[in-house]
Amino acid sequence: MPAWADRFAAGAVLIAGLVLAGTATAQTSDLVSKTALRVCADPANYPMSDKDGTGFENKLADLIADRLGVPVQYTWYPMATGFVRNTLRANRCDIVMGYAQGHELVLNTNHYYTSSYTLVVPADGPLAGVTTLSDPTLQDKVIGIIAGSPPATHMARNGLMLNARAYNLVVDRRHESPAIDMLDDLAANTTDAAILWGPLAGPLVKRQYPGLTVIPLTSETLPPRLFFRITMGVRQGEKVWQRKLNSLIRRNQSEINALLATAGVPLLNDMGTEALDLSQ
Structure with missing residues (x-):
């Protein structure tokens, strides 16, 4: 067999092996x-x-x-x-x-x-026009926050942690519900505002808290980012x-x-x- 034929045969074997490997991957x-x-x-x-x-x-x-x-x-x-x-x-x-x-x-x-963390406040209150965590209106307010979540860094940067009320991050929702606890406290005027992941906040407020409004935090430019795909x-x-x-x-x-x-x-x-x- 000529040398080129040997090389052709070897190449064919290699290609066949790659095809089989690709088939195995596809079949996962x-x-x-x-x-x-x-x-x-x-x-x-x-x-x-x-x-x-x-x-x-x-x-x-x-x-x-x-x-x-x-x-x-x-x-x-x-x-x-x-x-x-x-x-x-x-x-x-x-x-x-x-x-x-x-x-x-x-x-x-x-x-x-794509959604983002949100600021939840009374719809008819003084915070209803706030769109960023650097807004001076938030100073000295009691704000609910899930401990360890990305917005906590923004709150610390803007000096909002002194009066913050923290709620647990990792829980078994069968026994504990930080999001609902946070919104209950806000509805009862125990806190002034809450910062919560939008896909939690939006549906809960729509269904259970008609006096509250949900403001997506879309204007924060510093890390960590507050939106996720x-x-x-x-x-x-x-x-x-x-x-x-x-x-x-x-x-x-x-x-x-x-x-x-x-x-x-x-x-x-x-x-x-x-x-x-x-x-x-």
Whole structure:
């Protein structure tokens, strides 16, 4: 056999090996159920998810399952340490409906909405026109804050921590609900304002606190950033499943936006600088 033929044969073997390897990688999606949308979710994380199915992430799961032509099947686990390890990585489910873009524990789909932390204040009070944490009107006010969350750094920078009221960051929502405690305190005038993640604040205020208003913090320019792009999370390596979900998000984005807006989630542009115009 001529030398060029030897090289050609060796190259063919190499290419075949690469094709087989690529096929093996693509087939990681075989771990994904074909008969149900298997969702990993917190059973007590309303307004996002709950066991009663009334959270907006539950409704999003219903929408995606409908487009796939399969039922929804839940694996419930508190959204705390070990959540991904004991659900997605354990192959007990195939998707987390809401996960911040770039988180290394999961493979992110394309983001399907952007939101930010918000300032929640009485709608008819003196703080209703505040849009930044550097506003002097906030000085000496008692402001509720989730301890360790990104806005706490901004509060410290602006001298707002002296009178702050801290609420726990990592809890089992089946037994403790810092967001609701924070808004209850604000509604009872125990505090003057609250700073809370928008997808929690917006729906809770819309449903339970008619006297409060939610102001997205879109004008903060210093780090840490207060807006995040939210994706669906799948297992690392599940590129086929990721691409399928990306296609579903793209084709159903208007319905997803409407679902989130109806729930009361503050929706922003991709850079988190202004409210999303849903009229277009």
